[in-house]
Amino acid sequence: MKENSSIKRKRAIGNTFTYIALVLISIIWLFPFFGLIMQSFRSFDPAVEYGGMVDYLIPKTFSLDNYRFLLSKSTNFLLWYRNTFIIAVFVSIGQTIMILCVSYALSRMRFKGRELLMRFWLILGMFPGFLTMICLYFLLKQFGLTQAGAVPGLILISIASSGMGYYVCKGYFDTIPRALDEAARIDGASRAKIFFILTIPMAKPIIIYTMLVAFMAPWCDYVFASYVAFGYDKSYNVAVGLTRWVWTNDYQGYFTRFCAGGILIAVPVTVLFMFLQKYYVEGVTGGAVKG
Amino acid sequence: MADSAAAGRAKKSPAGAFFSALGGSIKEIGTTFKEGDWKTRISYPVFGFGPLMRKQVVKGIALLACELLFIWYMVGFGWNYMSKFATLGTVATEKKGRVTVYGDNSFLILLFGLLTIIAVAALILVFVLNVRENRREELLLREGKALPPNRKVLGSLLDENFDKTLLTLPMAGIFIFTVLPIIFMICVAFTNYDAQHQAPSNLFTWVGLANFRELFSFGSSGFSSTFFAVLGWTLVWAFFATFIDYFLGMGVAILINRKGIRLKKLWRTVLVLTIAVPQFVSLLYVAKMFDPDGLINVYLMKWGWIKSAIPFWTNPMLARITIVVINIWIGIPYMMLIATGLLMNIPADLYESASLDGATGFQMFRFITLPYMLFVTGPFLLTSFTNNLNNFNVIFLLTRGRPQSMAMAENAGRTDLLVTWLYKMTVNNTDYKMAAVIGIMVFVVTAVITLVVYSRLPSVKDEEAFQ
Known part of the structure; x- marks a missing residue:
């Protein structure tokens, strides 16, 4: 009985470390996407904020200016899409x-x-x-x-x-x-x-x-x-x-507009991928073993 | 894998087999003519004449159409180019006053000259098929058998000859858009086609091995030393990118697969995001994060951990390390998916009996998991190594080969792989001849590594070991 509980304790400690590692990994993996989303909401309009590189992550005011710009006639983004x-x-x-x-x-x-x-x-x-x-x-x-x-x-x-x-x-x-x-x-x-x-x-x-x-x-x-x-x-x-x-064009402040464009592209593709993930895993694993 | 092994056995002496087949064909052509009737003999200049007279309309028309198509192509187009193939054109484009008088276009002469040479080879093949078909029909008739009706000939394309139907379109596509361009570029490596010899305004011509001599000359031009520097980094990069990702990915898979860990699906989904999001979005963003004014430097300075920005992209060594580290971010999820599937295949009782014997977790990994994984994923490791040799996207989107260096020829940067360098030579320098040479070298490196490693893989040498 005593031995059994020590194994259990060992496993519990091991699992705790595993959870810590997994949470850290998740943070590292998600951080760029979090940043991308945040910066896509920072306005490029000089009257509001700046569209280039800045020294903070969370925009001071959340705005949809970038998205409005992308969907407007002033760029060919929709055509590219x-x-x-x-x-x-x-x-x-x-x-x-x-x-x-x-x-x-x-x-x-x-x-x-x-x-x-x-x-x-x-x-x-x-x-x-x-x-x-x-x-x-x-x-x-x-x-x-x-x-x-x-x-x-x-x-x-x-x-x-x-x-x-x-x-x-x-x-x-x-x-x-x-x-x-x-x-x-x-x-x-x-x-x-x-x-x-x-x-x-x-x-x-x-x-x-x-x-x-x-x-x-x-x-x-x-x-x-x-x-x-x-x-x-x-x-x-x-x-x-x-x-x-x-x-x-980065220095003219197109960076946040790039972020917003990236979001508009990544979201549908990612959603599609997640829906079909099962098939992707099957194909990739099968392909790897076949060589 | 079994296929290639069988092929290896069959292919004892390819040259010998080729010549005996060639000799057989020539002999067959002779005997068919000697023993054939007038229908067969007229078929020699007029393809498909014999089958047409014997009411084999489908085959007859197909053969005749090939010949007519060839003649039409040759007269209207092909001969003009092929005749100039040896010189790649002699009449230069000139400016007479304000009017530009266009001369020969070396590029088109090379491209269509090659196409014509291949067309001639194809015609010879059709000719042999034509003779063989006549022979077959004659022998059948002589034996008193009936020839198959046309309906059946066509129908066989959906049945026993279905492979021909299926493969025609893919093979045509691969021929025009892969085979022909590759032969063309191999030829370019033996010409002086570069920025000074741009078609159509200038001619270019054959120069023999001069470009390869430049590649291996340690002269003042610096091309050779740049080549070996870039090649060295390409190999180092491929090694680290493959093996670090491999082991870390396996490690993460083991972590997630541990007994008692909940939310397995969530952890996997988080990692898989980097596969799902298009790389040009994620990698360009991450590259910006590591800029001097990027998030990482900015926050480290804000918190007072560093005084001045870390030169992630301008210091050559640091740039290389950063690339490898960011590539882990891209590579782990992929490996994690593969490892997850494979780890489940390892029989659980192996681990149980090992833990009863008192093995530690590490020992179990070292003596059960790792050997199994290495055995099963050997071919995969090889392909991912060669893929990493040509991993254009990661390098190009992160650094575009920078930092640049004055010591390197042809705009090569310190993080350039052979393929990104090749791209720069093509697009920025329009130095097509050297780009072609580098392309051939990439092929040589890939082929050598594949040949040497493949035959040594345990899973190839000994297929039974883990079954």
């Missing part, structure tokens, strides 16, 4: 279709050159993505898909090569028993029918994961978006537009 949203939706659908096609073919079909293809794509993936930036830019330019046409251009680029990111999805397909396919084939179903009627409904979690990841990526695509839309304000996405505020 719409651009990003359009890109995200199309990329999400397009990439998922591409990845599903490739994954099914590689997981279920055995054809000549299959392993060669997988090895070739693996090697291609070792080249840094930005290497080909200029080449892609001029390719897009040939079709008029830069500057004014940057939004469809970015969608095209993001979807075109996405088949190479099949690993997680193929890994999931591999876990769906092949016996099901065989049974359907004996009943006379074609491969296409099996793909649409059998495999896709069973792959719902991985489809949601793929769509979610593809949807989130365009919201922080700075590099390629800034290159393709170069100098054409109306084609920017949110990352390009807001980054320019921080890097070039």
Whole structure:
């Protein structure tokens, strides 16, 4: 009995320390977001407060000036937001279709050159993505898909090569028993029918994961978006537009407006993510173990 | 993993296999012509003629269409570029008075020249398929069998040939937007395409290995020393970013998973916020927090802990440490999610019997948890290391490679990775030739590390160990 209570006591002490550690971690993790929210409510209007960097966290007067500015006609923020949203939706659908096609073919079909293809794509993936930036830019330019046409251009680029990111999805397909396919084939179903009627409904979690990841990526695509839309304000996405505020216009006090813009972007994306978190965890864990 | 192992066995001598396949094809082309009827023989110049005459309309039209498309492309477009491929253009753009007379565009010559060369290779492949199809049909007819009806040929694209239907679009996309550009950039590494040789106003041309010689020359230009400095930091960064995050993430997962800890879901959700919020928002904000007039410095000074602002971003060493620390903030949640899933897979009775034997918590971690985790996540560690080598977002959004240094060539900063340096060379300096060289070096580094480490991973060497 005595020993038992000492173990209990030990565990209680251990748990107390764990709670302290977890609370500290939570504070560190949440602090930047807290700061972001606070500063987004500080007015940039010199008559009220200042929109640049200041030496205090909590605004002296809470105001919605930044949000009002973002939603007004004096900036293209809403346009950037719409651009990003359009890109995200199309990329999400397009990439998922591409990845599903490739994954099914590689997981279920055995054809000549299959392993060669997988090895070739693996090697291609070792080249840094930005290497080909200029080449892609001029390719897009040939079709008029830069500057004014940057939004469809970015969608095209993001979807075109996405088949190479099949690993997680193929890994999931591999876990769906092949016996099901065989049974359907004996009943006379074609491969296409099996793909649409059998495999896709069973792959719902991985489809949601793929769509979610593809949807989130365009919201922080700075590099390629800034290159393709170069100098054409109306084609920017949110990352390009807001980054320019921080890097070039900070001293005119655009910092708090950046914070407010960040909140407007982060809230919907975060809420979506939290809703689908289960699927994300499943995909990430599965992908990590497969390697 | 089993696939690649099987491939490794099959691939004894790829060169030998290639040449025997090539020899076989040539022999097949010869015998088909010798033994073939007139329909087959006309198929040699006119693709698909034989199948069309034998009422294999679908295949016939497909083959013929490939040939016609090729001729149309070559006459209208391709030949013009391919003929200048060896020089990349000779007629310079000139200004005659006020009018600019455009000459050759080296960029387009290189790009479309490559495309044309690949198109020629593709045509040869189609030709071989064409011959093979004729041969197959003739043999079938000779045996007195019927050829499959067209409906069935088309239908097979949804059944036994469904892989072709599925892969056509992805492969076309990857070819145009990844393969062709990569071949193009590899070629650029052997030209003098830079700020002084910008298409279309100037020509550029082949220079052989000159750019690689510059990369490895320890001369006054300073390119070589910069390259090795940046490469060194890239490797150090990838090492710390991978392993610190790995162990801390695992630690946090263990903390949350402890028996008796409540609100597990809440703690996880708090951490996962950094994955959910777009990085350009969170990282730009955090970068601003560490500025001289940022929140951290300002409050430390207010409280009288420091007299002057800590130069988080201007001191090279401090900037590097700050980046690694901030990356922990980004990296832990990700690792925590993965570790949580895996920790649950470890049988609980292992821990129970260990604690009965009087093992301490640390011993259990050292002898049960860690070996299991390392074994299972070996490939993941490797991919996250190579991803960190190319971790553009964190470095670029935090410092853009700064602090700058006069000792470094091509605008490289003290926190630049090879990829961010490559980006700067492309965008700011328009020094495409050296950017291409650096890109190739990144590939070499990644490939070497992957090859060396992958075959040594315990989970690859010994798949059974933990089953």
